[in-house]
Amino acid sequence: MSHGTNGAILRVDLTAGSISTDSFDDGFYRRYPGGKALAAYHLLREFRPGGDPLGPENLLVLATGLLTGAPISTATRFNAIARSPLTGGFGESEAGGYWGPELKMAGLDAILVTGRSPDPVYLWVKDGTAEIRDARHLWGQDPPAVQAAIREELGDRLVRVLQIGRAGENRVRYAMLMNELRHYNGRTGMGAVMGSKNLRAVAVRGGRRYVDLAHDPATLAELGKRLAKQIPEHPQAWDLRTKGTPGLTDAMNAGGILPTRNFRQGSFERVDEINFAAYLELRSGTRSCYACAVRCKPAMAFSDRHTVTDTYDGPEYEAVAGFGSDCAIGDLQAVARANELCNELGLDVISAAGTIAFAMECFEHGLIGPGDTDGLELRFGNAAAALEMVVRIADRSGFGELLAQGSRRAAEAIGGDAPSFAMHVKGQELPMHEPRGKVGVGLGYATNEAGADHLVGFHDPLFVNPDSVPFRSAADLGISEPTGVLDLGEKKVRIWYTSERWNSAEKVLGLCFFGPAPRSLIQVADVVTAVRAATGWDVTTDELLEVGERAVNMARVFNVREGFTRADDRLPDRLFTPLENGPLAGTAIARDDFEQALTNLYLLKGWDPGTGAPTEERLRELGLEWTAAGAVGGAAAGGGASG
Amino acid sequence: MEVHLGGHLAFYDREKRSRFEVHLDAETALLDLVRELGVPPAEIALAAVNRTVVSLADARVGDGDRLDLYPPTSGGA
Numbered sequence: 001m002s003h004g005t006n007g008a009i010l011r012v013d014l015t016a017g018s019i020s021t022d023s024f025d026d027g028f029y030r031r032y033p034g035g036k037a038l039a040a041y042h043l044l045r046e047f048r049p050g051g052d053p054l055g056p057e058n059l060l061v062l063a064t065g066l067l068t069g070a071p072i073s074t075a076t077r078f079n080a081i082a083r084s085p086l087t088g089g090f091g092e093s094e095a096g097g098y099w100g101p102e103l104k105m106a107g108l109d110a111i112l113v114t115g116r117s118p119d120p121v122y123l124w125v126k127d128g129t130a131e132i133r134d135a136r137h138l139w140g141q142d143p144p145a146v147q148a149a150i151r152e153e154l155g156d157r158l159v160r161v162l163q164i165g166r167a168g169e170n171r172v173r174y175a176m177l178m179n180e181l182r183h184y185n186g187r188t189g190m191g192a193v194m195g196s197k198n199l200r201a202v203a204v205r206g207g208r209r210y211v212d213l214a215h216d217p218a219t220l221a222e223l224g225k226r227l228a229k230q231i232p233e234h235p236q237a238w239d240l241r242t243k244g245t246p247g248l249t250d251a252m253n254a255g256g257i258l259p260t261r262n263f264r265q266g267s268f269e270r271v272d273e274i275n276f277a278a279y280l281e282l283r284s285g286t287r288s289c290y291a292c293a294v295r296c297k298p299a300m301a302f303s304d305r306h307t308v309t310d311t312y313d314g315p316e317y318e319a320v321a322g323f324g325s326d327c328a329i330g331d332l333q334a335v336a337r338a339n340e341l342c343n344e345l346g347l348d349v350i351s352a353a354g355t356i357a358f359a360m361e362c363f364e365h366g367l368i369g370p371g372d373t374d375g376l377e378l379r380f381g382n383a384a385a386a387l388e389m390v391v392r393i394a395d396r397s398g399f400g401e402l403l404a405q406g407s408r409r410a411a412e413a414i415g416g417d418a419p420s421f422a423m424h425v426k427g428q429e430l431p432m433h434e435p436r437g438k439v440g441v442g443l444g445y446a447t448n449e450a451g452a453d454h455l456v457g458f459h460d461p462l463f464v465n466p467d468s469v470p471f472r473s474a475a476d477l478g479i480s481e482p483t484g485v486l487d488l489g490e491k492k493v494r495i496w497y498t499s500e501r502w503n504s505a506e507k508v509l510g511l512c513f514f515g516p517a518p519r520s521l522i523q524v525a526d527v528v529t530a531v532r533a534a535t536g537w538d539v540t541t542d543e544l545l546e547v548g549e550r551a552v553n554m555a556r557v558f559n560v561r562e563g564f565t566r567a568d569d570r571l572p573d574r575l576f577t578p579l580e581n582g583p584l585a586g587t588a589i590a591r592d593d594f595e596q597a598l599t600n601l602y603l604l605k606g607w608d609p610g611t612g613a614p615t616e617e618r619l620r621e622l623g624l625e626w627t628a629a630g631a632v633g634g635a636a637a638g639g640g641a642s643g
Numbered sequence: 644m645e646v647h648l649g650g651h652l653a654f655y656d657r658e659k660r661s662r663f664e665v666h667l668d669a670e671t672a673l674l675d676l677v678r679e680l681g682v683p684p685a686e687i688a689l690a691a692v693n694r695t696v697v698s699l700a701d702a703r704v705g706d707g708d709r710l711d712l713y714p715p716t717s718g719g720a
Contacts, residue, residue, distance in 0.1 A: 235686075238659075239651035239714075251649045251713035254691050277662075461715035467685035470715060519717070583696045 002026035003215035004066055004534030005034065006107050006208075009042075010130055012123060014197050015056055015115030019130045021108075030537060031623055033547060035065035036092060036507040038110055039081035040554035043090075044627055046114075049561040053085035053189075054171055054196040056116035062103070062162070062202065063110035065510015069101035069210040069290070071224035072530055073231050074515030074522065076100060076289040079507060080190040086173045086351070086406050087427040089562055090449040090555040093176070093190050096289035096512055097183025099204060102160040104213075106206030113197060122163075122201040124154060127208075135200040139169060142344060143181055144311055150203050162202045165346020167394040168195035172404040174351035174429075178343065182287065182297065182313040186348040188428060188450050215536030223529055224291070227522060231293040235469070237521045240296040240514055241286060245317035246279045252321065256582030257437030259430070260325040261380055262357040263423050263574055266434055267582030270330025274320055278332045284310060294514060294521065306333040312343035321432035322353025327360060327386055334383035338390055345394035351406060354429030356389050358407040359399075361421040367414050374398040423572050426451035426564070433459065435575050436587050439488050440496050443597055446569045447500075449555035455513045457499035460485040460492070462518050473520035476541060477502055486587070488597040497604045498545070505548030549605075550622045553614050556607070557627045566612035569598060644706050648682065649713035655682045666706060673702040677712070688715040 002025065009022045032041045039061035051057040060082040067075040078100030084091025103111070107128035117132070120139040124131045133153075138146045147161045160179060167175035168191030175191030176184050185191075194200075211217040231237045239247060249271065252258035256266035272278065279298075287297040300314030308314075315323075319339040323329055329338075342349040356378075362368045363378040370377065374392070376385040376399070392400025402410045407429055411422035423430045428451025435442025438460035445452040462470040466482045477498050483491040506516060509531065515522045524541055531539050559568070571594070578586045602609040606618030619625055646663055653661040667676070673692070677684055677699070690699045691711040704710055 235651040235654040238654045242653075242659075243650070243661075247650055248716055250647070250711070251689065251716045254649075254694070254696070254711055254713055255689050255716070256696075257716075459715075459717040461688050462717055464688065464715065465685050468715065469686065470717075 002029055003536050004213055004531075005029050006104065006109050006213065008108055008128065010108050010111045010125065012111060012113045012130065012132070013115045014113065014117040014121065014132070014199060017117070017132055019132070021128070029066075029535075031550065033066035033508055034068065034109060035063050035077070035079045035094075035510055036081065036504060037547060037551040037554065038508075039063040039079050039092075040090070040551055040558065042110075042112055043081055043083070044554055044558055046112075047083060051083065053083040053088065053091070054192060056114065056197070058082050058114070058193055058196070060113040060190065060193050060197065061110055062113070064100045064104045065508060067530055067534060068510030069104035070214075070530065070534060071210060071221060071291050072522075073224075073227050073291065073293045074512035075510055075530075076292055077507070077510045077512055078103065080177055080185040082190060082193045083562070084188040084450065085171070085192045086189040087451045089426055089451070089559040089564055091188035091190060091193070092450045092555070093185035093187040094507055095177065095179060095183045095185040096292070097179045098290045099160045099162045099179035099183070100510060101210070101290040102204045102206055104206070104210060105208045106204050107208060111202065113194075113199060115197065117198040120198045120200050122150060122203060123199065125202065125204045127206055138200050140166070143178060143346070146201060147181060150201060154203065154205075156205055159203045159205045162204070163200055164191040164194050165344060165394070167346040168192055169200070170394065170396050170404070171195050172347060172393060172396065173406050173409075174348040174355075175346050176348045178346065181311060181343075183289065184313070184343070184348075186350060187453060189348070191346050214534045216533040219533040220530065223526060223533065227526065228293045231521050234521050236519055237294050240294050243276055244286065244296045244298045246298060246315065246320050247276045248317045249275045249279075249320055249324075253325075254583070255437060256579065256584035257434035258325050259321055259432050259434055261328050262326060262361045262421060263430065263434065263572075265581045266437065266579045266584050268325035268328070268330070271325065273330040274324035274332045274335060279320070282332060282336060283314060289512070292512070296514060300336055302333070302336075304333060305331075306337040308333075308336045308340050312340055315339035318432050319349045319353065322350055322357070323386060326353060326357045326432065328380035329383045329386060330381070331383050334387065338387055341387065341390045345390065347390065347394055350431050351429040352390060352393060354423060355393070355403050355407045355410065356386050358411065358422050359389070359403055362414055362418050365417065365421075367416050367418050372399060420573055423574065424452060425571065426568055428452050430572070434579075435571065436579050436589055437584050438485050439589055439594075440492050442571055442575060442589060442594070443488070443493070443496050443601065444500065446571050446598065447601065449552070449559050455503065457496050457503055458518055463495055469520055470518035473517035473523060476517065476524035477545070488590075488593040490600055493597050493600045493604060497601060500552060501545040501548040503548070504551045505544045508547050508551050509544075546622070550624060553619065553622055553624055554627065556614055557619070557624070560613045564612070566598070566602075566610065569612055644704060645709045646680070647709070647711045648680075649711060650716070652682050652686060652712050652714050656680065667704065670703050670705045673697065673699060673704050673710075676704060676710075682712065686714050687712050689713040
């Protein structure tokens with residue numbers, strides 16, 4: 001008898017119209033407990049290398065974390081994983097909200113979707129059973145209408161709906177998934193994969209309670225109550241609840257690390273028009289994810305120069321900086337409208353803003369002109385042009401067809417100097433965190449299997465002062481030596497190695513980046529207690545770090561199979577040239593230092609420093625020898641699958 | 644002088660204010676002012692006086708200045 005999981009995975013083949021359920025035993029789950037690990041296991045076993053990301057052969061895995069749905073703040077996340085149409089590598093994106101917990105309550109740990117339906121459909125999952133239903137009448141509809149129609153059809157207003165928007169239907173390479181309209185699996189184009197399967201939505205309803213799955217429900221419930229009481233009294237939780245991520249804008253600008261004009265600059269001269277004081281004038285409230293006391297999600301509604309309705313999530317920091325400073329738009333109303341459009345249309349706001357900032361720089365340099373952009377003066381600061389481009393990208397109309405491919409492909413098509421303006425790693429646009437001011441984040445951008453991502457490790461400023469709350473709370477992870485934000489030496493590499501494994505473990509457990517140490521709303525020991533209470537396993541911090549590392553290595557093996565090498569673990573050239581303005585003007589990453597740090601990181605990970613591939617020895621140590629060459633597509637797998 | 648406590652630093656103000664005025668009779672060491680405000684120095688990653696980054700340990704401030712204090716920043720959503 002396993003605890004903490006349902007022991008069941010739903011398998012859906014949309015070409016055949018078939019549905020089945022696989023079961024797995026406790027030994028399997030201890031190696032691949034959920035989320036990223038559980039999904040990567042299936043992707044590696046079942047996706048044949050070289051398959052089209054937008055073809056029926058791609059496998060879309062929607063996987064809850066081990067703790068997803070537990071009555072513990074931040075245990076809300078689930079992963080969407082497939083081969084990415086944006087990067088061609090391991091695609092992954094997590095979201096909070098309510099859908100993941102509901103899937104767990106419905107008796108399933110994950111859904112595997114393959115094939116392609118001849119006509120638009122949606123999937124209806126209830127208490128372990130599933131049905132493929134006609135969605136022809138929903139195709140092309142706006143997300144609120146789709147959600148309302150599904151609830152109406154199913155006669156249950158509490159059905160949780162995960163869906164794509166128009167961008168996903170149109171297979172824009174950075175289309176996203178949304179649940180409950182307000183929570184997004186934004187990155188790596190998982191919405192395009194779902195759209196390519198003619199799958200508009202997955203509706204879920206479950207009647208279970210997580211505590212009924214737990215080995216020790218009393219301890220789990222007690223931990224949840226203690227955290228719910230502690231969190232509102234924690235300074236950083238107070239910050240997230242009171243200000244949320246938009247509170248970052250001022251600090252980023254003051255430190256010279258607010259990406260501005262497509263990462264040319266680090267400070268924005270119109271920051272006061274997009275900063276938190278400006279944000280407060282538009283914000284209408286805050287919201288929460290499932291059972292989370294942090295309550296960090298912003299709500300926004302206004303009607304003035306632009307109109308924004310409180311239908312989707314308000315702009316987070318990534319949208320504020322992406323459409324604000326990085327596109328040089330000093331108008332928070334326009335930024336909020338761009339954010340709302342991305343959400344309504346189902347576009348990843350980071351890649352959408354990054355691709356438009358790239359196009360603006362191309363326009364400024366004369367590489368493209370009004371004749372290319374359907375007459376739009378696509379210059380930095382032109383909010384109207386940016387808003388129009390968002391719609392054209394989602395519809396793949398006019399110049400939007402090119403930008404819908406992402407900045408890397410668009411740059412190759414435009415030619416000339418354009419590739420040097422495309423701020424991406426492995427084809428995925430950079431989030432709004434400047435590696436020239438936090439170089440460890442740059443190391444993470446470069447090495448992450450899914451491309452540039454800011455949530456794969458701890459950011460450098462947390463480890464400068466040994467007396468700070470974040471630093472002290474990371475001691476339980478073995479982090480004991482402070483380093484500067486610009487240091488790329490061995491201490492920084494060791495911190496990064498630890499933080500990547502821990503963050504990966506969060507993605508396996510279903511915990512939000514905003515919860516566990518070093519954010520320290522939830523201590524490392526609390527996470528261990530939660531896993532023990534949920535499963536009955538005698539896990540330690542080291543085992544959780546290894547679980548995280550196993551998931552990273554599976555993602556790496558996936559990329560190696562698709563032809564990725566060390567040469568793909570690179571940063572845009574611009575980051576090795578000086579920032580143009582702000583407190584860090586003149587600062588650049590030293591290329592030799594970066595390459596040495598990369599080598600040191602590979603060696604710590606047990607990867608070949610020449611190729612960037614895991615060594616056979618390391619794979620064996622992690623119990624991943626089955627992923628070695630040839631063990632693909634249904635070959636014998638380790639871990640005790642029982643069904 | 645105008646004081647801005649960025650991020651969670653405002654949590655340490657008795658009234659949890661992010662922006663407020665304080666009166667200084669004379670120029671004072673920034674670190675002394677920070678302690679008087681009740682903000683733990685270890686939580687401050689960046690200090691700026693009149694929008695210029697300064698050393699928390701060495702800077703001095705006067706009544707007409709604008710002070711911005713920020714904690715370490717991490718990822719956004």
